[in-house]
Amino acid sequence: MSKLTSKLLALSLLFVGFISAQEVEPTKPEQTEFYKPVPPKVTPGEDGAPPSDAIVLFDGTSLDNWINTADSTAAKWTLNKDGSMTVKNRTGDIQTKQDFGSVQLHIEWKSPAEVQQEGQHRANSGVFLNGMYEVQVLDNNDNDTYVNGQVGSIYKQHVPLAMASVPTGQWNTYDIIYHAPEFEKGQKVKSGTLTVIHNGVLIQDHVEIKGTTPYIGWPKNPPHGKGPLRLQDHGDNSRVSYRNIWVRELD
Structure with a gap:
């Protein structure tokens, strides 16, 4: 294998590694949606009262x-x-x-x-x-x-x-x-x-x-x-x- 071929192969492997390390752009809305953890429910206070978790x-x-x-x-x-x-x-x-x-x-x-x-x-x-x-x-x-x-x-x-x-x-x-x-x-x-x-x-x-x-x-x-x-x-x-x-x- 020539030196030029070796360099091209190394560069190719680096490029493939770079691509595999990146996240693929989502193509569906559900791919960027998650449902956990669910935030706790807090009831706001009324008329100046403190919230429920205070x-x-x-x-x-x-x-x-x-x-x-x-x-x-x-x-x-x-x-x-x-x-x-x-x-x-x-x-x-x-x-x-x-x-x-x-x-x-x-x-x-x-x-x-x-x-x-x-x-x-x-x-x-x-x-x-x-x-x-x-x-x-x-x-x-x-x-x-x-x-x-x-x-x-x-x-x-x-x-x-x-x-x-x-x-x-x-x-x-x-x-x-x-x-x-x-x-x-x-x-x-x-x-x-x-x-x-x-x-x-x-x-x-x-x-x-x-x-x-x-x-x-x-x-x-x-x-x-x-x-x-x-x-x-x-x-x-x-x-x-x-x-x-x-x-x-x-x-």
Whole structure:
């Protein structure tokens, strides 16, 4: 066999191998249809109620699902007759007894109608996913502050795409999609992400979580698994209230 023939044969075999490795274009509609796995049935909530597969963390009847972050004692925030709870000044952050990974979170909050302070001291609180990644809660109506710390920011990391707050003293909603970071052998191999919809307006669009959200310093990436949902007592008589808190686990 000549060298030329050998080369042609090798090229021919490569071409045949390439063709066999490719999917043949379907010629019938049923060839691109499949029937399993079947998605689970979820019944949407009516009139603001959570969907059927949600884990209800606060429905206004008790603080039984929450503990004090500092010492795991009973949560000391104020339970109100209107089905909400309010930060009780300097009693500390509270967090869920249950730990979560990736979740869809619905939470409603409001600042007090009576304005008393300015900047970061006006109705400051925060929603911490996995106990460490903060979505900022703040009354920014006619109240400017640093934009990576304003309402709806991923604190000190991502500026919101819009300021979508309702008037001071009215109820805001956050709908948050959180995908937890992944770790292998103590090192982060995949960043977490956050999507935030504030009163129906997209304000954080699948942004990368760079790490923890400290007041001072750079983000850190300690390895972790699931963690609690934490709500902040900022310690300056913020008087922020929360209601209708539920999650859907995405893990």
